[in-house]
Amino acid sequence: MSFPFFAGRASGRTASARRNTAVIPVFLPFFGCKHRCIFCAQHAQTGQGDVPLTDILDAADRRLAHRAEAGLPPPELAFYGGTFTAMPLREQTACLEFAARALGQKRIRAFRCSTRPDAVDAAALSRLRDAGCATVELGVQSFSDFALGASERGYDSDVAAAACARVIAAGFALGVQLLPGMPGVSTTVFLEDVRSALRAGADMLRFYPCLVLSGTKLAGLWRAKTFQPWDIDACIVALAEGWLLAGEAGVPVIRMGLAQEPALAGAVLAGPAHPALGARVMGRALLLHVACCxxxxxxxxxxxxxxxxxxxxxxxxxxxxxxxxxxxxxxxxxxxxxxxxxxxxx
Ligand code: SF4
Incomplete structure (x- = not known):
C-alpha cells in the first residue's frame, strides 16, 4: 500500500519544502486588511510589529543577498500576514516589483502571496500574473455560510468558491487556508470544509486550528463564555481525518498550526496550541489509516x-x-x- 504523504515532513511545511526548497516569508501584518477579523492577531502570529514596507522589503533583500553569498539555492518568497491584493496599489507594486526583480535575477525561484477570497478580482490577479507570481493562497477559513457569518468574515461560501475558481482559471496554484474550530466550525463542518476545498481544486491546504489570542474580539467572546475553542485531543483527531481526506486526493496539507513565534506563546489564552501539532496529527492519521486498512x-x-x-x-x-x-x-x-x-x- 502506498500513502506518499506519510513520508512527508512532520511539521507539514510548504510544497516547496517538500521539494527541499526553502521558503523566505515576508510578513505584512494587517497590510491591506479592511478590518481586524475576530480571531486574528497578526503581530503575535508573525512576531512582527508595525514596520514600514520599505524596511520589510529591505530586510527581505538582505536575507536573499546572504543566501546568495552563502551559495544556497534560490528560495521561494512568500508574502504572508495581510490581504495582499487589497493593499494600496503603491504597496502592491512595491512588493511585486521587488519579487519580479528577484525572480529576474534568479535570487528566488518563485513567489506566492496570501489574501482573502473577496479581494481577488481580475485586475489583482492580472497584476500578480504579470509579476510572475506562481501561487495564490486564499484565507477561506470555512465554506460554511453559518460559520462565515458567526465568524464575521464578511463574505459567503459562493464568494469563497468563486475566488478559488478565479485563481485557478488565472493559472495560479491554489492554496486554501482553513480555520478549524473558529466560531461555527464543528469537526463535521471542518471535514466538509476539507471536501469543499478539494472540490474547489485546491493544490495545497493549510489547517490553522482556531486559538483564542490576546487582544482579539474572540478573546472577549471566550471571556464572556460565548465561545469555546476545540480541545487539543478533538482537534488532533479532526485534523488527522482532514489530513487523510487530503492525502487520498493527493493534495498536501502544507502547514498545521501557527508557526511557533515567541510572541505567540504569550498571546495564546486558550485553544489547541501545541509545538508538535503537525507530528501529533500525522501520527494519529497514520494510526487511523492503518486501523482502517x-x-x-x-x-x-x-x-x-x-x-x-x-x-x-x-x-x-x-x-x-x-x-x-x-x-x-x-x-x-x-x-x-x-x-x-x-x-x-x-
Ligand atoms: S484574518 Fe486575514 S483579513 Fe482578517 S485581519 Fe487577519 S490578515 Fe487581515
Missing part, C-alpha cells in the same frame, strides 16, 4: 517508510497503547527505505 483486527506487524519513524508512536509515546491493540509493538514494526507501507496479517 486492518479493519481493526490485530496485525502480525507492519512495514513503514523510515520517514514515519519520528512521529509513529506519537508525542511522548501517546499512541503506543493503541498501536499495541493493533498488534504493533517495537518488535513488530519495521521501518524501511521504501515509500510504501505493508501490513502483515496474523
Amino acid at each position: 486492518a479493519k481493526n483486527q490485530p496485525l502480525a506487524g507492519v512495514d513503514l517508510p523510515r520517514a514515519c519513524q519520528g512521529y509513529f508512536w506519537g508525542h511522548k509515546g501517546e499512541l503506543r497503547r493503541e498501536w499495541a491493540a493493533l498488534g504493533v509493538t517495537p518488535e513488530t514494526v519495521y521501518f524501511t527505505n521504501e515509500d510504501v507501507f505493508r501490513l502483515h496479517s496474523r
